[in-house]
Amino acid sequence: MPVTPATRWDVLLTIGAGGALGSLARYGLSVALPHARGAFAVSTLLTNALGCLLIGVLMAVINATAQPHHLLRPFLGVGVLGGFTTFSTFVVDTLDALDTGRITAGLGYVAASVLLCLCAVTAGFTGTRALTDRTLHKGQ
DSSP: OOOOTTTHHHHHHHHHHHHHHHHHHHHHHHHHSOOOTTSOOHHHHHHHHHHHHHHHHHHHHHHHOSSOOTTHIIIIIIIIIHHHOOHHHHHHHHHHHHHTTOHHHHHHHHHHHHHHHHHHHHHHHHHHHHHHHHHHHHTO
16 A cells, blocks of 8 residues: 555654664663674674564565555564664674774674675575465465
């Protein structure tokens, strides 16, 4: 369903609610897995990789659904997962590693983040698509 002026406030409120939940989840993970300035930021890496996996799953589900609810993608994709994942923290963590002289760790963190996130979104999308395709064909 396309977003019309009549539903715009619904969409904005939905994104805001999802973003609040995603941000709280990200904060919780950073508290559970803290790291020192310049150290390898495991919590940010896991947050972004998990977010990529889940956005892959979400997009596969949306693509397989004939008429997904018009607030599904704004709530889960833009709101929850947008609030959960964090490119800005990834960049700050990288700069902290470089600034504290941990050049190898910083570059390794960048490489690990990009590769892991690409693999995660691919696995989430292709794995979910394979499951939904198999489920759809099983019913025919």
